[in-house]
Amino acid sequence: MINNYKILQILGCLLLLAVVISSCKKHENEYHTIMDKIEAESKNYHGTSISSEIHIGDLKTIEITEGDQTFLIPERKSQIKSYACTECHTKPLDQMQNTTAGKRAHWDIKLNHANEKVMNCISCHDGNNMDNLKSLTGSTIDFNNSYNLCSQCHSKQFEDWKGGAHGKVIASWAPPRASLACVNCHNPHKPHFETRWPARFNTQKVKERE
């Protein structure tokens, strides 16, 4: 009787083991989830032969390092039509404003960024050093690195941009990574986007669903 009971016990254990083994096999592969697979297979990542360089093409870029991220952004100063600013602004700004015969410059720029209490021209521009931008505390920021100016307030967007969750990667998924900078999409004087019509409308879909 006891013997029988033991045999039954062993049989039960074997059955359980068989069930466990067969249920494991159901997954058919060595990884339980895609994240496990990515983690395991990227341990021996040695890079690919594919490079982004041919796809970025002639675009002039500069390399920046922010935190633990190093990547390329478009060079800016050569793209600004009237840079350097001091080619016109030969005198400091306060002296130019006082002349009665002076021309009105930048009359077309309407500032629509936060509100007048928070932002005006000199929040970002420096009246005494017009070829550069300035931070809230008065330190100089190069036009090429204007993202440093934006990141003073938009710190969350800055974090996402550095990692690649905000903004656009240029042309290629392959390294080296080149990303558009803030001012390549947002107009710093009017950073929000207007509503617009969608690019297309599917008339066939309407017919099919009638």
Added chain:
Amino acid sequence: MSNNSNKWFSLNFSTEKKEATGSCGCGKESGGCGSHTKNIEVEKQKDGFDQVFDVKMSRRTAFKQLTASLMIGAGAVSSSCSVIAGDETKEKAQIDWEEQFKGNYKLMSKEEQKETVSRLVRSYQLRTGKTISMSSKNSEKDVLFGYAFNISKCQGYMDCVSACVKENNQDRNSQMEYIRIHEMKDGKGFNFNEADDNYYHEVPAEGHFYMGTQCFHCDNPPCVDVCPVQATWREEDGLVVIDYDWCIGCRYCMAACPYDGRRFNWSKPEVPEEEVNKNQHYLGNRMRKKGVMEKCTFCIQRSRAGKNPACVEACPTGARIFGNLLDPNSTIRWVLENKKVFRLKEDLGTEPKFWYFMD
């Protein structure tokens, strides 16, 4: 058959013999798709000509196949023996003949893949007089493609859809679109029943958010499991692809896909000649025919060359992120590790490689 290594019947009219090697083109198997792991091993021996003839079939299918082959054969013979038919007609017949009896792309050797690609390029040239470039580039080592979609950034502009249609030579008549952008009401969550994927008003509309769906390139793709002829499979770099010449149009995969990712050509796809994207890939945007499935391939002709897919490039909001999941420094990996990501119908175990996230 004059040459035993040949995998199709060659009539050998005038063109020189092409050498075919025996090695098999399918790579090592790994990843979520369990279905093709064992089966390939068994069927490795059967290739090309054998796939067509060395199978058990019913009388009816046998007659069908014979009739189809005879028609092409008769056409080929009549044009090749005809004194009036020119060299081009003969060449066309030869190409048609070889295309009819070629094997499954997945099982082809690299040389055979190149040969079928060059036949297709030549055939297009003979038909239209235009030259296309077609690639048969295989997957790269250490690459697994993945995609992330920021639902707080998408504004519903549909620039991605337009770019996709142009890039992938989708049928203009039926207005086929791989991507759907769903307009959803704030506070309702992902309610696809109440979502509108064919809106036409200024966007973004007040009180709505937008999310896009397309083929998610599942790592454990149910569409691949159900294909009765293995015309669709998962490549090493994670792309789920279709051999349009092997597809029989049964639409099992369409029914099996839980994400509405696959499209069927009910009619012959038409693209105006001047709008045809001539930068093509065999498994990607080459011209399809009537009665075959197609879907997003993450623009295989672009992504395998290192470029971003057309939708990623066209998106003006930066909502679309594409990259190599195996590269620890890629932006897609940063998103997966630092944002709160989720996938659609995760509980099905399909393991889509397409993640959604919010700012």
